[in-house]
Amino acid sequence: MSCGGRPRWGFCEDCERWQFSAGWGDPAACPECGAPPRPLESWSGGAARITLVLDLPPGGELPLLG
């Protein structure tokens, strides 16, 4: 999705860090190491959005009592 040259946040698993850059390119690649970002922000309706999805391990939904 076009971002109009605006910088976007992306997470590079190879660099192990969040990066804020306008240089992700198309297809998107980390400006530092070239690895694909997972995930990368997209712009729509005047706002930038990103979704982080993490797998929940079995039983992870159960409350942990301290």
Add this chain to the structure above:
Amino acid sequence: MIRNAWYVAGFSEEFAPGTIAGQVIAGTPLVLWRTRAGEAVALDARCAHKRFPLWKGKLLDGDVLECAYHGFAYAPSGHCVAVPALHEQGEKIPQTARQRRFPVVEQDGVVWLWPGDREPAGSPPRTPEIGASEWETISTEPMEVAANARLLIENLFDLTHFYPLHAGNIGSLADAQVPVEIERGEREGVPYLKTIRRRTNFTLPPMTRDRFGLQVADQVQEHTMVGPGLFQVVVTVAPPGRLGRGEEQGFVLYQSITPQDESHHLWRRSTSCRAGTGWAGSPGRSLVEAIVAGAPTVVEQDRWAIEEQQKMFAYPDEGYREVHIKTDGAVMMARRILDDMEAAEGSAGVPQVRSQRARRSADVA
């Protein structure tokens, strides 16, 4: 420290007519009072004569504030209207004897103050639930936290600390691993950052279970930073599959973060539920009572955590590098927004914060 922003000076009820309030906001000592006409006013608290704190003074007629040291008296405009020593000698009051007056806006039951040196950028954020008759609201006393205000903002965006910090009350491993949508943009020129967490068939933690009377529920939890001074939490819960069908319960929580200096801030909380919503775990009591009753434990845990973090900033950064994981996305974005606001006003900050910023800049391309 960001000075050009709206910060909460207090809830309206904190400013009773005839009383003087003194506080420090973003490094500026302020004296606040409410005039006979009901207007809340704020002046620089350092008397122009000998820097004596005006919050030690008294109100002469409800509107004029007299310094307790030499009796310089100031109108709500900040102009000096009386100097006892000069009055006796028949001399003029110096034109330079006046206090800086700060912009104050009172709306939705909240008194907002702009401590910066620029014209206010728009109006303060709205908090319509506070004071509205269709909502039942409980606001807490301000809590002093010995930590940089940013540490609280980061804490409020970081639900991954629910386990282990809040384990046993609102915490579970699920809170740390639920998918999160992050949205950022601007509203009326003020940057905002929002996280949204949606859960279905979610086994509620013990405290939440007691509040809503549900073992399993669908839940939407939204956290929004509106500028550096206000954080809104909206939690909506319903039986599985029943969100959006008029069976929702929930609350709106406003948390104001008012920096005093680089290592202290005031934290205020105001919780609202729809009027007439009962507490499932205690018939005859309201839901808002349930939520507020459970808050002190969680709040103290958060305060403990960020004050302990703050202590570690006393040590030099040499040999230390902060690690960021994927779930730190919202925290990283909040830092960037606040860094940009701070840079825009050219504030150098104290060495400790400069040190933090330098380390963070190394983490951002």
